[in-house]
Amino acid sequence: MKKFFLALLLVVIVIVAILFVKTSSFKSKQIAPVDGKRKELPVDETAVKHLSDAIKINTVSQDDTAIVNQAAFDSFFAFLKTEYAPVFQNLEDTIINQRSLLLKWKGKNESVKPVILYAHLDVVPIEESTKAKWTHEPFSGEVADGFIWGRGALDDKGSLVSIFEALKRLQAKNFVPERTVYFAFGSDEEIGGKKGAAEIAEYLRAQKVNFEFYMDEGGMVSEGIVPNIKRPVALIGTAEKGYVTLELTANVKGGHSSHPPKESALDVITSAIKKLHDNPEAPRTVETVKEFLEFVGPEMPQPVKTVFANRWLFGPLILKEYEKSDEGRALLRTTEVATILNAGIKENVIPSLVSAKVNFRILNDEIAKQVIERAAKTIDDTLVKITAGELNEPSRNSSSSTYGFKLLQQTSAEVFPDAIVTPFLMLGSTDSKHFQDITENTYRFFPVRMDKEIMGTIHGINERIGVKDYMETISFYETMLLNIR
Numbered sequence: 206m207k208k209f210f211l212a213l214l215l216v217v218i219v220i221v222a223i224l225f226v227k228t229s230s231f232k233s234k235q236i237a238p239v240d241g242k243r244k245e246l247p248v249d250e251t252a253v254k255h256l257s258d259a260i261k262i263n264t265v266s267q268d269d270t271a272i273v274n275q276a277a278f279d280s281f282f283a284f285l286k287t288e289y290a291p292v293f294q295n296l297e298d299t300i301i302n303q304r305s306l307l308l309k310w311k312g313k314n315e316s317v318k319p320v321i322l323y324a325h326l327d328v329v330p331i332e333e334s335t336k337a338k339w340t341h342e343p344f345s346g347e348v349a350d351g352f353i354w355g356r357g358a359l360d361d362k363g364s365l366v367s368i369f370e371a372l373k374r375l376q377a378k379n380f381v382p383e384r385t386v387y388f389a390f391g392s393d394e395e396i397g398g399k400k401g402a403a404e405i406a407e408y409l410r411a412q413k414v415n416f417e418f419y420m421d422e423g424g425m426v427s428e429g430i431v432p433n434i435k436r437p438v439a440l441i442g443t444a445e446k447g448y449v450t451l452e453l454t455a456n457v458k459g460g461h462s463s464h465p466p467k468e469s470a471l472d473v474i475t476s477a478i479k480k481l482h483d484n485p486e487a488p489r490t491v492e493t494v495k496e497f498l499e500f501v502g503p504e505m506p507q508p509v510k511t512v513f514a515n516r517w518l519f520g521p522l523i524l525k526e527y528e529k530s531d532e533g534r535a536l537l538r539t540t541e542v543a544t545i546l547n548a549g550i551k552e553n554v555i556p557s558l559v560s561a562k563v564n565f566r567i568l569n570d571e572i573a574k575q576v577i578e579r580a581a582k583t584i585d586d587t588l589v590k591i592t593a594g595e596l597n598e599p600s601r602n603s604s605s606s607t608y609g610f611k612l613l614q615q616t617s618a619e620v621f622p623d624a625i626v627t628p629f630l631m632l633g634s635t636d637s638k639h640f641q642d643i644t645e646n647t648y649r650f651f652p653v654r655m656d657k658e659i660m661g662t663i664h665g666i667n668e669r670i671g672v673k674d675y676m677e678t679i680s681f682y683e684t685m686l687l688n689i690r
């Protein structure tokens with residue numbers, strides 16, 4: 206018995222020693238801020254008016270691609286050309302496919318690879334039933350209570366106009382960047398980017414341009430979002446999940462509902478949906494999520510820090526925590542959810558043809574083909590025909606040790622000195638997918654502070670950006686362009 210306790214004691218001592226060593230070598234990956242002061246620009250009323258005016262121009266993307274308000278896009282470009290005339294004088298501009306814009310700012314050193322900043326100028330429509338819930342008209346661009354209100358304030362005109370403001374400020378200083386910088390503005394991100402981003406990328410591909418890095422919307426300077434961290438966290442999306450929609454169809458003889466068959470087409474499809482729902486993938490951490498844990502872990506208070514430093518022991522505990530939230534679960538697996546069901550025309554007629562759409566978001570360690578094969582195996586029903594619709598493979602992981610990531614980290618340390626910076630996995634999709642083959646490094650980051658409430662207004666009600674936050678965004682782009690070497 207004594208021997209057993211001695212052995213147990215030894216095991217405990219060894220474990221404690223490993224925990225200690227691992228924790229003390231779990232070093233911060235943050236850059237020390239220069240002076241710790243926030244680089245706040247005084248509120249520039251003209252800049253505020255510019256974003257407000259940009260929101261007023263209704264550049265909505267409709268799901269029905271036949272409906273395009275070309276006049277709105279024309280007036281958006283007219284607005285840019287008038288308000289940012291010096292930018293258009295000094296940069297080369299090209300309109301692509303009528304509604305997208307590409308600017309090229311020639312740098313001093315043409316032997317280094319150029320970089321590209323991207324934003325989209327289209328917005329999502331306002332749901333009719335929510336119109337009355339807006340505090341200020343969604344396309345009013347009203348400035349009130351310290352905010353600029355309206356659709357696109359955050360997604361993504363806030364970013365687009367901030368880029369122009371930064372450019373305007375740099376033109377006034379006669380600044381010329383070291384490296385060539387491209388600015389691309391797509392017109393249909395909200396419906397997949399096929400006519401905008403894809404065409405811009407095609408144009409650049411034809412010119413054989415290859416970028417050091419590409420920057421797009423995505424993460425933000427989040428406040429109160431990352432568990433166990435009090436400081437703001439600048440989330441830089443270094444990868445995004447893939448996307449595939451499967452259509453499930455069953456064609457079973459229908460008829461009168463007074464003498465139903467054992468299994469109708471509707472039964473077949475709902476049972477297939479249930480099987481998919483009841484068999485989620487096992488949780489796991491992919492490269493990007495591991496990196497995220499490596500970046501945020503060292504910033505956590507004890508004893509959480511020890512837990513994150515010792516994932517060899519506490520890994521399952523961390524996974525269990527992540528499983529508690531919808532976002533957490535989505536980081537750990539390919540998700541699926543049924544989104545559309547087409548069935549039935551009359552209450553006493555059994556429908557013979559039933560179809561459903563199930564949307565999958567593919568985790569970055571697998572490809573669509575594997576997801577489709579697994580779905581077929583899980584459903585295991587010859588009556589269900591499966592066809593793949595819209596499909597984007599998951600992106601690769603962009604490194605956090607590149608020039609581009611470090612530039613973003615450095616700039617963030619200057620403009621948001623109170624924030625920590627981390628790579629993270631994007632659950633949604635951006636236009637960056639269209640540029641994957643013309644750059645090694647893709648970073649998805651909209652440099653603006655957002656708490657949970659503000660984040661919830663994106664694609665929702667009362668979308669708005671804080672006037673001071675907007676000034677910080679301008680400052681970020683300006684500082685970043687000044688920092689580019």
Ligand SMILES: [Zn+2]
Pocket residue numbers: 325360361394422
């Ligand atoms: Zn967007």
